[in-house]
Amino acid sequence: MLDIKLVRNNPEVVARSIQNRGAAQDLDDFLKMEQQRRELTRKVQELKTRRNQASQEVALAKREGRDPDQALEGLSELSETIKELDGELKGLDRQVQEWLLTVPNIPAEDVPVGSSEEDNLEVRTWGEKPPMDFQPREHWDLGVELGGLDFEHAARMTGSRFVIYLGWGARLERALINFMLDVQTGEHGYQETMPPMIVNRESMTATGQLPKFAEDLFKLENWEYYLIPTAEVPLTNIHRGEILDEDRLPLAYAAFTGCFRSEAGSHGKDTKGIIRQHQFNKVELVRFAHPDDSFQQLDLLLGHAEEILKRLGLHYRVVSLCTGDLGFGAAKTYDIEVWLPGQGKYREISSCSNFTDFQARRGDIRYKPRQGKKSRLVHTLNGSGLAVGRALVAIIENCQQKDGSIVIPEVLRPYMGGMDQIRKQ
RNA sequence: GGAGAGGUGGCCGAGUCGGCUGAAGGCGCUCGCCUGCUAAGCGAGUAAGGGGGCAUAAACCUCCUUCGAGGGUUCAAAUCCCUCCCUCUCCGCCA
Numbered sequence: 001m002l003d004i005k006l007v008r009n010n011p012e013v014v015a016r017s018i019q020n021r022g023a024a025q026d027l028d029d030f031l032k033m034e035q036q037r038r039e040l041t042r043k044v045q046e047l048k049t050r051r052n053q054a055s056q057e058v059a060l061a062k063r064e065g066r067d068p069d070q071a072l073e074g075l076s077e078l079s080e081t082i083k084e085l086d087g088e089l090k091g092l093d094r095q096v097q098e099w100l101l102t103v104p105n106i107p108a109e110d111v112p113v114g115s116s117e118e119d120n121l122e123v124r125t126w127g128e129k130p131p132m133d134f135q136p137r138e139h140w141d142l143g144v145e146l147g148g149l150d151f152e153h154a155a156r157m158t159g160s161r162f163v164i165y166l167g168w169g170a171r172l173e174r175a176l177i178n179f180m181l182d183v184q185t186g187e188h189g190y191q192e193t194m195p196p197m198i199v200n201r202e203s204m205t206a207t208g209q210l211p212k213f214a215e216d217l218f219k220l221e222n223w224e225y226y227l228i229p230t231a232e233v234p235l236t237n238i239h240r241g242e243i244l245d246e247d248r249l250p251l252a253y254a255a256f257t258g259c260f261r262s263e264a265g266s267h268g269k270d271t272k273g274i275i276r277q278h279q280f281n282k283v284e285l286v287r288f289a290h291p292d293d294s295f296q297q298l299d300l301l302l303g304h305a306e307e308i309l310k311r312l313g314l315h316y317r318v319v320s321l322c323t324g325d326l327g328f329g330a331a332k333t334y335d336i337e338v339w340l341p342g343q344g345k346y347r348e349i350s351s352c353s354n355f356t357d358f359q360a361r362r363g364d365i366r367y368k369p370r371q372g373k374k375s376r377l378v379h380t381l382n383g384s385g386l387a388v389g390r391a392l393v394a395i396i397e398n399c400q401q402k403d404g405s406i407v408i409p410e411v412l413r414p415y416m417g418g419m420d421q422i423r424k425q
Numbered sequence: 426g427g428a429g430a431g432g433u434g435g436c437c438g439a440g441u442c443g444g445c446u447g448a449a450g451g452c453g454c455u456c457g458c459c460u461g462c463u464a465a466g467c468g469a470g471u472a473a474g475g476g477g478g479c480a481u482a483a484a485c486c487u488c489c490u491u492c493g494a495g496g497g498u499u500c501a502a503a504u505c506c507c508u509c510c511c512u513c514u515c516c517g518c519c520a
Contacts, residue, residue, distance in 0.1 A: 009480095009481075038475095038476070038477095041477095041489080042475055042476060042477070042489095044476095044489080045475095045476060045477085045489045046488085046489095048488085048489060048490090049489075051500075051501085052488095052489090052501085054500065054501090055444075055500055055501045056444080056445075056501090057447080057500095058444075058500055059444040059500095059501075060444090060445085062444075063445095066502085071500080072500055073500095074500095075500040075501090076499090076500060078500080079499085079500065079501090103488095151431080156436060182446060195503070243435065243473090245473095246436085364473095364474095366473095368435075368454090370455090374473095375472095375473080376500075400518090
């Protein structure tokens with residue numbers, strides 16, 4: 001959520017942001033409504049001041065044993081008027097709030113302006129495409145043949161976009177989870193966390209999934225509860241409504257969770273394989289940062305995600321998302337795209353964002369500065385560290401051999417009971 | 426599921442028959458004093474959000490709102506009534 005004062009005082013900044021993102025938002029109507037709201041606020045406040053003063057008179061008269069009738073004169077009518085206008089004001093307040101909840105964050109200064117992913121900026125690459133003197137196979141082909149992935153039975157028990165990991169597949173998924181968590185918690189200083197995978201409406205609103213993107217979420221029937229689309233939601237909401245000590249910043253949390261997405265509007269996209277599933281595993285990193293250094297924190301976070309791919313020896317590139325491709329709440333986002341030889345493409349395996357104070361304002365997450373007494377909003381950041389299923393895909397496709405076997409990256413072998421290769425039984 | 430207790434500032438905790446209680450007292454924190462150092466002691470300050478003064482930022486002044494959430498009674502609600510949510514204790518049941 002944007003600061004209402006910013007919208008009011010610098011509408012041109014907001015207008016440009018909306019335009020660069022390719023969003024549609026009626027700023028003028030809002031400003032008129034907001035103006036109206038403030039006028040009514042003022043009016044109601046004046047009446048309340050009068051009422052409060054008169055009430056004091058009554059109290060004083062009674063305490064001194066005088067007759068309070070004179071002070072009570074016309075008071076109930078005044079109260080009635082206040083009640084009426086207060087109701088009207090409440091309606092306006094709600095409308096203002098609702099509008100603010102649907103406006104995207106303002107992109108950071110150095111975010112490239114553009115309309116689609118074509119305009120994203122490649123920041124760097126790491127490693128190289130593995131040399132292959134044969135036609136590389138796709139993971140849904142090789143993974144199934146080697147018995148690690150089973151789409152058919154998953155489709156029967158649930159439906160499309162679900163998978164069963166079997167044998168080495170399940171083991172490899174678990175190995176990746178443990179490896180990622182060990183690095184992030186043991187070496188990068190993240191607090192290990194196992195949060196709920198079901199959260200309430202307030203939490204979804206704070207991080208920005210609601211109210212605008214309800215159709216992307218799975219909602220529980222008869223409950224105001226939702227399955228999380230990412231652990232960003234529970235982790236960021238750990239401190240919702242809190243005032244943190246400045247000394248404690250930055251706070252860093254890591255969690256492995258399932259993630260659940262309806263994938264509404266992506267029909268026909270990535271229908272094969274485990275790239276786009278309704279349920280997938282992810283190790284997520286979340287940081288609560290001081291506003292003065294949140295962009296340095298973003299670089300740090302990005303490095304933590306990259307480290308996993310480096311140790312797995314997987315070639316990737318980092319891109320800075322342009323304004324048109326930026327997520328709703330993000331001020332700046334780096335995507336890490338891993339090379340997939342089977343598909344012959346780079347595919348997103350991590351997305352690291354600085355949300356500045358956007359989520360903090362929605363979730364009321366602040367800190368108390370050492371100097372000065374006013375509490376300020378923290379900055380929140382998050383990134384995948386990494387998407388586990390896609391990492392598994394990358395390993396299958398990058399580490400495959402001419403004979404149809406897969407060589408397990410060295411760092412994972414201790415997690416695989418020493419296994420170094422996957423081959424057809 | 427049954428019975429009971431409770432939700433008040435950064436934290437703990439008081440709040441009498443509704444009326445100078447936005448909230449005693451304590452802890453913590455900040456500043457100052459004192460002090461070889463530390464500790465202790467003394468003094469002062471210390472909730473958030475919003476409106477206006479103010480075109481803008483800070484400071485300041487002032488007003489409004491907020492005592493789990495929502496509604497009601499009343500000139501006036503932390504205090505009375507209703508609904509809901511959450512926490513705790515006991516019993517029952519269960520991974």
